Amino acid sequence: MLAAGVYDGEGPSTELLAAPVWHVLPSELPAGGKLRRRLYLRTGLLRQTLISPHGEAAALRFSSLARPGTVALRAAGPPAVVSGGTSLRAAPGTSAKEGRADGATFMLVPASRGGVAAAASEVADAGRVERLGAYVSSPETVPDADTAVAALADARRAGFEALLGEHRAAWAERWEDADVVVRGDEQLQLAVRFALFHLMGSVASSGEAAVGARGLAGPGYRGHVFWDTDVFVLPFLAATHPPAARAILEYRIRRLPEAMRAARSLGLAGARFAWESARDGVDVTPPAGRDATGRLVRIRTGESEEHVVADVAWAAACYLDWTGDEEFAAGAGLRLLVETARYWASRVRFDRDGRAHLYGVIGPDEYHEPVDDNAYTNVMARWNLRRAAEAAARSGGVAETERKRWLDTANALVDGYDVSTGLYEEFAGFFGLEPLVVADLAPRRPIAADLLLGLSVSPARRSSSKPTS
Secondary structure, three states: OEEEEEEEOOHHHOEEEEOOEOOOOOOOOOOOOEEEEEEEOOOOEEEEEEEEOOEEEEEEEEEOOOOOOEEEEEEEOOHHHHOOOOOOEOOOOOOOEEEEEOOEEEEEOOOOOOEEEEEEEEEEEOOEEEEEEEEEEOOOOOOOHHHHHHHHHHHHHHOHHHHHHHHHHHHHHHHHHHOOOOOOOHHHHHHHHHHHHHHHHHOOOOOOOOOOOOOOOOOHHHHOEOHHHHHHHHHHHHHHOHHHHHHHHHHHHOOHHHHHHHHHHOOOOOOOOOOOEOOOOOOOOOOEEEOOOOOEEEOOHHHHOOOHHHHHHHHHHHHHHHHOOHHHHHOHHHHHHHHHHHHHHHHOEEOOOOOEEOOOEOOOOOOOOOEOOOHHHHHHHHHHHHHHHHHHHHHOOOOHHHHHHHHHHHHHEOOOEEOOOOEEOOOOOHHHOOOOOHHHHOOOOOOOHHHHHOOOOOOHHHHOOOOOO
16 A cells, blocks of 8 residues: 655655555465456456355455545455454554554554554454545645544445445546547457556546656555656546646646756756656655666766656646646746746757757667757757747746747757658767667567666666666
């Protein structure tokens, strides 16, 4: 159980807070037992069947989409398997302060910021149990246990059946807006819906949503936020559930002051968002990591993978284009566009011919580092400058001389595009590199490039448990 957007630890070791586990039944999987798990994507329900020497047991559980933080389980089977036991267990390797209030168990996770869980089990008769739970978490402070106990009391008053009905109705509404139908390929259809299910279930609809690169599927990436969230997750939510997209942007907005401090520390203007972000928006990319031989390898992504700045601006524009949120356009959205444009305007360098360049960057292709004039980075920076100039013209607050400078800089930025071939050169000098065909070097695929060529670049993702393939 992970507390979404709540981080524990410091620096590169910062990770999502491990919350108490609520759904464990007293018996471990018996020797010779067989467990079958089936996830119903349409309704967000998990059914489990355990066949053991004690007999067959079945359980149904869900995490409520209608009441985020509320969880429910119903199990039936041999008493030795489903009855008794504790309602909450501290996550492995962690400690938690345990107490009881109003007939429920609660656990408070000790951390500078954290969460609290409360749960209660009711045994209907021998071999039948219902368990309800409530989680409350905060990225800013440790919640009071009474808050979780009160949320649990609300759930108990509603009862399992009402909670189930609310939950199913909430998922039906979300799927009505978000389903993607693939005809003629059942496996692809299932894979797409499974991905959509994870996206919809990983992002809050209010407050701020720090969406790590693994979502809430596990501890990979340590829950750190990369550009993937802004460019790949937010557009889907902007089109299907705008409040969630707005919550993702709120995570960036609240860290804008830190992004501006980061830019100033480099002698630049505007805002430079962290490549690898967690609690406070300070870059938590590890400075170095060790390869398979134990050799220390410098990690440069935090220093040089700067396209995240334009990616955040692009996310804000995507939300605006889908929703027409005028308040956001004149307020926080405008600030994001303006401060990111100011960063690029101060970051570029002009040559003697008046062409603008971005030297010493890392593009989305992290296996070449550092490079000059990465096409993706330059094109995104150019778009950022133009979109900010357009927004400022409508809303005001930016001097005309600054707007003109943005447009002139955008027009001067090189992008590696060759009109005669219709091709972009990925970065300056890319076409002069030795071509390598993966099929010639690795008959069995897929294969990670670092296994093929050696770990000389971009170990940052792996240091945060993020594989590159």
